[in-house]
Amino acid sequence: MNVYHLDSPQRLYQHLAQDYQMYHVVESNGDSVWQKSTHNGVDYEKSDLKINRLPLMSPKSLFFSEQENLFYFDGECFRETLPQPEPFALFAVPSCDLHAIAYQDQFFSKDPYYQARRQQALLVGLDCLTPCSNGFCPTVNAGPGVSPDITDLTLHREATNLWMLIINNERGDNAIKTLALTTADKYSYRRRDQRIESCKKQFKHDEAITAGVAAINKNAVSDAEWQALAKRCLSCSGCTNVCPTCSCFATRDLDTEETDNPSGIVRQRIWDSCLYESFQREASQHNPSAEAGERVRRFWYHKFSNQFAAQFGRYGCIGCGRCEQTCPGTIGVHSVMHAIGDNSLGTNNVEKNSLGNNKKPTGIQGKQSLTYG
């Protein structure tokens, strides 16, 4: 691992733009979104990092596309249609989203469509130095500092016009070979640790999350409690869309006139949501998860069960808080964990009372901006 000082992230950006199609976060109409750079570097002009918001959509779709063709049928044979992207770089990805990418890397390790994109990607991480408004990355061990195993390069702000660039692996090293940089000393690196530690301390200690996770794993949440929570789920798929670790998909066939592929019938895969009533419904109409409570339980079990954690080496939730931000019915992570966590401690009973009366203010929701960095 090599550590350098960097005068401006912009210089790094423009250097990388020579070899990579760049993606970065831009603010548009009050929202921040991941966007492809159109002028390869020139649109990224400010000497300081302009991004200061966690975009509602993670970069998930750059690897696991919201909608993509799998193959087409030419009348005789089925022909696979793999994506063939040019090398691209994601610039300034926060730790939580890098953990999500590492999680998906495992899940989609044998998926040729995901891997065709992933193998072309260079990841440039960015340490968060102030907590974002809905995030709880320290609670699920996903931030705010970027660990070296989940990104090729890491950016760290040392002072207003001084940055640190950490090279984590060979891919990162190759990407900056011809960029002039001065080596940083070990004290700079230690000061980075201190800054990250002090950021961690600024997070509200969120016992509800820990208690909720314990309740899920003790099987201490009754069907009736899930059902009560599920009354607030509109089955809108908002949470599964914004969640950077959600990966369910459906397939569908499209005729030639419905697609841009003139060669024949196309099969696509498209994001699906386990919260849809029909998600498990069989052709016979038999539906093992017909109950909304069962589906909401499933979503949170997938994020926080120790059974899944054992398979992936971490929980399926990376603590970004996006589900809370997006959910119109307030069954996002903070609301749900408060409800079931409190209950497991015996101080709340969702079964008897309506959830609305029992829901405690969490203090970290609402319309505050999602600042980070």
Next chain:
Amino acid sequence: MDSMTPLAAELLHYREDSADTRYFKIRLIAPNKMSAPQPGQFCMLSVPGHGEAAFTFATAPDKQGVFHILVRAIGELTYALFALKPGQRIGIRGPFGKAWPLAEIVDQQLLIIAGGCGLAPLNGLIDHLLKTHRKPQLTLVYGARTSAHQVLNSQRQRWNKQIPIFDVLEDGPDGGTPLSIMPNVIKSMVDKPEKILLCGPEAMMQISALYFLAQGFPATSIWAAIECRMHCAIGLCGHCYLEQQYACTDGPIYRWDQLQPLLRRSI
């Protein structure tokens, strides 16, 4: 890499089976591109333009790539399949899923309880056991709604020359379920069953398993094949989840004791 692109196959022929099932004969265009399925494993069958669904191999592909599946007309994909004419192209992926536990059931007193179309996933297994066992120790109980809904008639007639088969019909004199004739079945068996295989409607599998468990039969000697909606068969799309598992790769055949912790509902 796990491909989601099917191999090309040709619909060779079909024959009407029961009131709502057909027995399809299919040929893989390039037979050596697919590995041999074990009894109980399934394939994903595509009808171009109409999607893909899971079917168990009723017979495994032979050297020419010819195999069979039994299909009940239910839902868009199967309606489209029923509308195809011999010679038309379809797609096949597989084999997928866990097979029947051959090693654990050979040379055992075996009781197979099947219902409706649930006989299809057992077709390959029964043929395999009858061919490979020196003395097949096999009893089949088969339940169906009416005689018109009984599937695989020619197979059952053929098997019946070698093994006892007990048929039961919902609208029949015996009162309807495999369970209603079970005492007689057990009485007729010279040796008590050592292993039980279940395949059919979930309620049927549930009551059958409970019947034997109540008599002290070990859950570790019962297997059940469950049915799930599937979109990928390779553990990615999420549709067939059972707790932390995916039935397409971890199942769909489960040992009873291993299935129970995965079920929030009773099956």
